[in-house]
Each structure stands twice: as structure tokens, then as C-alpha cells.
Amino acid sequence: MTTNRLTVSGLSTCFPTEDGLVRSVADVSFGIAPGKTTAIVGESGSGKSVTSLTLMRLLPKTARAQVEGSARFVTRAGTEVDLLTLADAPMRALRGNELAMIFQEPMTSLNPVFTVGEQIAESVRLHKRLDRSAALAHAKRMLDLVEIPAAAQRLHEYPHQLSGGMRQRVMIALAMACDPTLLIADEPTTALDVTIQAQILVLMRRLQAETGMSILFITHNLGVVAHHADDVVVMYAGRVVESAPVRPLFASPAHPYTQGLLACLPGKAHAAGQPRPKHLFAIRGQVSSPLAPPPGCAFEPRCDQAIPACAQAVPPLVPTDESRQARCIRVPSVERNAA
Ligand SMILES: Nc1ncnc2c1ncn2[C@@H]1O[C@H](COP(=O)(O)OP(=O)(O)OP(=O)(O)O)[C@@H](O)[C@H]1O
Ligand SMILES: [Mg+2]
Numbered sequence: 001m002t003t004n005r006l007t008v009s010g011l012s013t014c015f016p017t018e019d020g021l022v023r024s025v026a027d028v029s030f031g032i033a034p035g036k037t038t039a040i041v042g043e044s045g046s047g048k049s050v051t052s053l054t055l056m057r058l059l060p061k062t063a064r065a066q067v068e069g070s071a072r073f074v075t076r077a078g079t080e081v082d083l084l085t086l087a088d089a090p091m092r093a094l095r096g097n098e099l100a101m102i103f104q105e106p107m108t109s110l111n112p113v114f115t116v117g118e119q120i121a122e123s124v125r126l127h128k129r130l131d132r133s134a135a136l137a138h139a140k141r142m143l144d145l146v147e148i149p150a151a152a153q154r155l156h157e158y159p160h161q162l163s164g165g166m167r168q169r170v171m172i173a174l175a176m177a178c179d180p181t182l183l184i185a186d187e188p189t190t191a192l193d194v195t196i197q198a199q200i201l202v203l204m205r206r207l208q209a210e211t212g213m214s215i216l217f218i219t220h221n222l223g224v225v226a227h228h229a230d231d232v233v234v235m236y237a238g239r240v241v242e243s244a245p246v247r248p249l250f251a252s253p254a255h256p257y258t259q260g261l262l263a264c265l266p267g268k269a270h271a272a273g274q275p276r277p278k279h280l281f282a283i284r285g286q287v288s289s290p291l292a293p294p295p296g297c298a299f300e301p302r303c304d305q306a307i308p309a310c311a312q313a314v315p316p317l318v319p320t321d322e323s324r325q326a327r328c329i330r331v332p333s334v335e336r337n338a339a
Contacts, residue, residue, distance in 0.1 A: 005074055006032045011069035020291055021291075028235070028239065030240065030243055033214065038214075043236075054084070057084075070085075071083040073099070073182065100183050102168075102183070115157060116154060120135075121136045148170070172203065181212075182215075183214070183216070185204065185217050201228050226246065232245075238293075239327065242255040260283040305330060319334050
């Protein structure tokens, strides 16, 4: 068995607020193998960004987040560290180096007063200890790598002079400049139109094939996951409700929420052999507030398959075969079958 690049176990993140404790992420566990992509999928507010920001230790200090669990990361040199408890200095050294992150909106990460070349060069200078001209030359190579035309000229432009797609490429260049072993991409293409979105996802896959980096890919769109992930973690109201390799997940979704998400997809990414829905389906109702979660399964109020027992206790996440897990009392676990 290969060792995972990242193994997250029992991750919980709570925020104390005036209205009480907000449990944004509860007991989340998953792994990412070297060179592979794990996607976290879930609708708005399910805890995807809080998960990624907790792992990167980028939650604002003012949020006074209470974090539990572990996130074992294996560095390129083979050293194992826990990202949640690592001291600040080595964590800063990992971030922007072996660990990189790209966000949905590039303007939140790009500095408007520096040229794109200066920004990439500065990051490279810090982490790779290159002098100014070597760093700028490296920055140009990075822009070439992410297929930005006329890179030598773009190097001297400011972020506002670029289109949304070009800015996202610059963000990826910035993330790739220090050759990360793990890239966390939080909705990297949501703000872009569909054609540009596809180009960026293909670019990320090419870079992954060339560098062997692992990717944690965060999205609310199960459709893009079909072609760009190896493993899928479906989150609902802060918890993992299902995790599986991508093919079996699409072929036979176990959790009613995953089934609902799949039914929402317009035909193309639908599992082969399954009838396409005539009309686009939408899951009724909305996610419960993380301040007042229901006592039972969080999806129960919206679930067409619910039985009275679903409302009584949060179901455990159980293995349903050797590579899959689901959190639904109606889904038989392999353990229960064996018993
Ligand atoms: N600092 C904070 N204090 C209190 N609650 C917070 C804080 N940050 C996030 N939350 C809450 O945590 C929950 C999960 O938020 P998160 O941003 O992770 O969702 P998401 O899955 O990334 O959604 P989206 O698809 O909209 O990006 C939300 O209910 C959000 O309001
Ligand atoms: Mg988010």
C-alpha cells in the first residue's frame, strides 16, 4: 500500500460566535495519494473552504477557531508532519513551497500594486533563494508553463490588465513556482466561463502529470469531478456523507444526497447506462444552520428515503466495501453484512 501524501483524520473546526458555537467541520477524514486528486464536493456552506483553510492554517486568528483531529503530511524528503500542530515557522516554510493553495478569486491572492513577474519572482526568491534576475527568469518560465502567450511581455503587467482566465493562470504559476507536492485548489474555476474553466482544469491535470503533485480539489460541481478526480469526498453540513473512488461513486452513489447531486447533473457526466433525467432535478429544502444542527442525520429533513430512525442520531460513517464509505443508516455496511 502506498503512503498517502496527506491523511486527514477526525478533523473538526468550530467557531465561537455570539449566537453559540458554529460547528463548520465535524469529524472529517480522507486521504490523498501521491500524484492523485481527491475532490471535496458539497453545496454552499458544507464546510469545504473551512476544511482547506484549517489544513493550510490560514483561518483568521480573530475567528478563534477550535480545531481537533490530525492532518499527517509526508514531505518530499519523506518526513511526516501534522499540519494542525506543526510550529508556526516550519508551517510557513511549507506553505508556498511544498504546500500551495489557489482560490476561486485570484484578485484576493494577487497584489494589485506589483507586476505578475515581481510577485512570482518574490515568492521564488523567498523559497528557493535565487537572486533577482534568476528569479525573474524563473517567473517567465512559470508563465510559459501555464501557457500564457507572450510571457516575456506579460511579466511586466499588473493583475488588473489581465482577463479572469489569465489571472487564474498566473495564480497557478504562482502556486507552481515552488514545485508543490500538494496543491489545494478551492473552487479554482468557478468564476470563469465554461470554456476557460475546462482549459484551466486540463492545465492543472497536465501539471500534475509532469510534477507528480497531489491535488485537493474543492468544488460544488460534481460534474467537473468526473473527469478531474481519482477519489471523491461528498460533504454535507460539515460532515463527510460519502467517500469513494470516482468511477464507483458515479456508477452507484450510495448516499441519498450523492444520488440527489448526481440527478442534478445535466446528462453528460451521468453514469453510463443510467437514464438521463428529463428535467434538471433540484434537491428540495436547504442545508440546516450549523448553529442548530438536527439531532439525527443532517440530510434527513430533505431526504425522500428517510425513515423515523434517521432523525434520532447522527449515523456513523461506515465502510460499504473495501474502498468506499457512507454515512446513512439505510446503506448496509460490510461490517453489518459480515455480522
Ligand atoms: N469565521 C467564521 N465564524 C463563524 N462561522 C463561520 C466562519 N467561517 C465559516 N463559517 C461557517 O462555516 C460554514 C462552512 O463554511 P465554508 O466557507 O467552509 O463553506 P463552503 O462549503 O466553502 O461553501 P461555498 O461553496 O459557498 O464556498 C458556513 O456555515 C459558514 O457560515
Ligand atoms: Mg468555499
